[in-house]
Amino acid sequence: MRKRIVMTAVLAGTMLLSACSSGNNKVAENVTKGEETTSTTKKPITLTLFDKNVGDPFTNPVAQEITERTGVFIEIQQPTGNPDEKLNLMLVSGDLPDIALIDRREATLNKYIAGGALIPLNDLIEKYAPNIKARYGDVLSKSVYEDGKNYYLNNWYGLDPDPNWAINMRMDVLEEFGYGERALAGDSFTQDEFLDLLRKFKAKYPSVDGNPSIPMTVNAEHMPTIIGSFKAMYGMKTYYEKDGRLEFIVRDPRYLEMIKFINTLYTEGLLDREWGINKAQNYEQKTSSGRVFATAGGIVNEANSAFRAQNGEDTHKLFYGFKVTAPGVEPADTTFGPRSSLGWDGVGITVANKHPVETIKFLDFLASEEGQYLLMWGKEGMNWNMENGVHVPTQEALDAIRADWAEFSKTTGARKWTWMIRNGLGEDGTPYDLMFRYNRDNVNQHALKSMEGSTWDTALYDDLGPKGGTPDALSEQKIKDIIDNTFSNMVYAKSHAEIDDMYKKMIDELEANQAVKIEDIYTANYKVRMELYNNAESK
The missing domain is CATH 3.40.190.10 (Periplasmic binding protein-like II)
Known part of the structure; x- marks a missing residue:
């Protein structure tokens, strides 16, 4: 059934509403199963997780602590080739992991949502994920899909306070x-x-x-x-x-x-x-x-x-x-500091997942303050200690990071599993990112x-332009090329008067290439996004 939903959506253009409705039924079925097994199952469950960034086995000290705390063992799936191609292949075949880490900047994430491959998370968050709800804040509202639901959780989210330019x-x-x-x-x-x-x-x-x-x-x-x-x-x-x-x-x-x-x-x-x-x-x-x-x-x-x-x-x-x-x-x-609060990746639970309740609880632990320090600093007593309410790394850990941070990460597990990561400082004022901050x-x-x-x-303001492959997208690209070429010519101009002439000519070229129409698209998409955001915030 799941495979048929995904195949139909991708290859035959099934209506989104139908796919989402079917996905919701699966969520209800799986949530019930999850609730039944949570109280009776002590042996860790195994979930498959697709992550293009890491292929190590889930056995280092941090991984072991996560399994002990959550009752979840992760089987990592890492592509050997292009991760986007692998994700698309899994989508078409219906051979999905339980959890998928997908680049937010790629069209693949929306394909997974439109194809009914990711389940909506709103009810699960409301019922089982207090840390996600509290810590993500309006990031959830900014990440809603066009139906007003959340299908993924942002990774490396929140405004990074570090200087950019x-x-x-x-x-x-x-x-x-x-x-x-x-x-x-x-x-x-x-x-x-x-x-x-x-x-x-x-x-x-x-x-x-x-x-x-x-x-x-x-x-x-x-x-x-x-x-x-x-x-x-x-x-x-x-x-x-x-x-x-x-x-x-x-x-x-x-x-x-x-x-x-x-x-x-x-x-x-x-x-x-x-x-x-x-x-x-x-x-x-x-x-x-x-x-x-x-x-x-x-x-x-x-x-x-x-x-x-x-x-x-x-x-x-x-x-x-x-x-x-x-x-x-x-x-x-x-x-000087343009940053997206929505991060780099989307962490989604797929329709193949038979344990959505355990999965959202697992993700909620990772998103917690305690989970963040475990993921990014490693185990307490091994890499760091709590002194007067402040996380303090051991000198041995700092020396090891300076000597070879990659080896330190591999052996201790610190910063190896970067899931549900929040930018910035923890509650005690120390940075979540021990190694680089x-x-x-x-x-x-x-x-x-x-x-x-x-x-x-x-x-x-991100990704408000026309859909790729459309005539409007071609017009937008031509306009951007005109702007780029004119920029260089104006820098080389012999006088400011010559710049004025070049600028006027550029604006005329923009008008001739339907700039107003493209700006209408920007404006319309922005208004839709703001409406979705405001509606989500008001709930």
Whole structure:
């Protein structure tokens, strides 16, 4: 029956309502069975779980503790090839695991829902999952399907408070030019101050070690991040919101101001002449050479590692992240930290699962505060101890993480099973992510201050475009290509007047390619999403 539901939905386009109704009947049957066995079965049940990220057997210390606490043993299913292809094959064949971890960014997740392969979780959460209900909060409301139900639980959910993008500047140069105290305190800089610093660097250091200096460079392989970092200075987000509509960001008057600023950097020789073609290797060589003062995007790890190796761990010759604010923009209004609160994966219970009650209880334990520390820190008394109400890792654990974190994870089980993970800090203020968030270097620690308050949630704005493969999707792509090509041309323009002409021509091309129609789709989909979200929140 289950196989027939999935096959019919995928291959013959069965109505969603029918599939969901049938799925609900299965849930009711299986919940009853689950309730009957919970009180009588002491031997652990075995559930199959598809996870593209890990294939280790469920036998390490953390796994054993989870089984002891929940009565569930996990049989891991990991694909040998493309995980998305494997998921689609399982969907078509009906050979489903009990639990599926599916990338939220792939269309496969919606195929599983529309095909009736995942059961709705709302009643199970309400009845058996107090931790999920309390800790997920409005993440559940933001994740409802078009029928208003939840078919998966988000993994790596909640806004990650860690800094994302920044304008990175060398601390030693900032100190040399009289900005040391402000820089060390994590203060922001205005656009004019940043421009002045670039000019001073070029004037004082026309060359470094016999090579021309580069006041600012970027990694062209991450161009969306670079453009996003400049947009962040102006407080721009995904769309230009005007009169209740979502429009292409290029319609925002601040976009044209941003282009003219970047053009100024280029025409004055402050921006690397190869900004648009720098490969990662070229970028790393330049930033590590000492010829560069500033860059945009993520933390400059490779160059900073090279500087520490050359000058010692305490050197100030390092790139630090800062907010740079455009005219009229307050530091709190910058948008350097676009993050989705909905995470990377969806954890779904399939219609093949004969133990939905035990499964949701298992997931609820993992989602609990206790479960999170077990998953991410390992066993208490082995990797960490509770001291005065605070989780404290043992020195042996910290040393082992520094020496080889992958081996530490494999042997102890800490951070091996990353399911139902919540971003950020635990109730005692320690980070859930022991390995990568507990001990931070000076640059990372500084960024927590300098970039604070710049994170914003992209969740309600993601994936609002036309359906793939449609004429509207082709129009949208053509419009994006026009915008990308014009962006580069405007940066290279010889004057701001020429930029104005190019910009006007670009807008005309957008209109000729049905930009308004695509914006109508963005707006309509956004309104539907907000209605679903608000309805879910009001329940």
